[in-house]
Amino acid sequence: MTALWLAITVWLAAWALNVRLAGSGIAQTRLGRILVPLIFGVTVLVLWEGLVRGLNVAPVILPAPSAIAAKIATSLPVLWQDFAQTILKGAIPGFLIGAGAAFLTAIAVDRSPFLQRGLLPIGNFVAALPIVGLAPILVMWFGFDWQSKAAVVVVMVFFPLLVNIVAGLQASDRMQRDLMATWGASYWQSLLKLRLPAAMPFVFNGLKIASTLALIGAIVAEFFGSPVYGMGFRISTEVGRLGLDMVWAEIAVAALAGSVLYGLISLIERWVTFWHPSQRH
Numbered sequence: 001m002t003a004l005w006l007a008i009t010v011w012l013a014a015w016a017l018n019v020r021l022a023g024s025g026i027a028q029t030r031l032g033r034i035l036v037p038l039i040f041g042v043t044v045l046v047l048w049e050g051l052v053r054g055l056n057v058a059p060v061i062l063p064a065p066s067a068i069a070a071k072i073a074t075s076l077p078v079l080w081q082d083f084a085q086t087i088l089k090g091a092i093p094g095f096l097i098g099a100g101a102a103f104l105t106a107i108a109v110d111r112s113p114f115l116q117r118g119l120l121p122i123g124n125f126v127a128a129l130p131i132v133g134l135a136p137i138l139v140m141w142f143g144f145d146w147q148s149k150a151a152v153v154v155v156m157v158f159f160p161l162l163v164n165i166v167a168g169l170q171a172s173d174r175m176q177r178d179l180m181a182t183w184g185a186s187y188w189q190s191l192l193k194l195r196l197p198a199a200m201p202f203v204f205n206g207l208k209i210a211s212t213l214a215l216i217g218a219i220v221a222e223f224f225g226s227p228v229y230g231m232g233f234r235i236s237t238e239v240g241r242l243g244l245d246m247v248w249a250e251i252a253v254a255a256l257a258g259s260v261l262y263g264l265i266s267l268i269e270r271w272v273t274f275w276h277p278s279q280r281h
Helices: 002-022 030-054 065-074 076-111 113-127 131-142 146-169 174-182 187-224 231-240 244-272
Strands: none
Touching: 030 065, 065 076, 065 244, 076 113, 076 146, 076 187, 076 231, 076 244, 113 146, 131 146, 131 187, 146 187, 187 231, 187 244, 231 244
């Protein structure tokens, strides 16, 4: 129980420190925006470790963070192979293909009222379909390798991105569009110089949502058929063998990969939409 009380003490001390930092001017600086979530995350891990050790939780129910870290350290080749198969070959290609297709389709929908009335309702219907129903069908169509995982990712990211981009293209003011028409701007000139820049906050919002959907889709698709490696394959296999430390190691790698991808998109968004009020801080 000593570990439990020590963890609770550390948690309370860190909570008080975070409250103090959040209420001070440091929280508004770049250091504060990094320090506050970092302290919170570390204290969550400390509390997790203390609860598991203090309450003698069985590793098959919930392994301690130290056990997960040890498993990651001893399984780096396997984790890298799974990461390359699922993220590099499945999630990222599917994300890029889905984003490109959504962008081109959004331009077509913007130009065609028929597509806007016909395609978007179908898109909402397809987006509501459960991935556990679509994934086995796409695996049968495209095979067990990365192509079927990329196809699942394309389906998952296409329609959320399409809806966001179409909404963004309609975000510019009517007065601004009328002004472009007064200057004799063509559709493409108006699109490139006015409507696309105005749509960028919507586009990046969709990309950030799609980045998490891409990882989920690629991992879930591997539950229904894959080579003898991959993050989804490893998770389903290790659950059957009660290897929960390896399952959590794969989850940690997936969470880290998702955070990095989300962060990269956020950095690009800050560079592209520097003019937007949300970036002025």
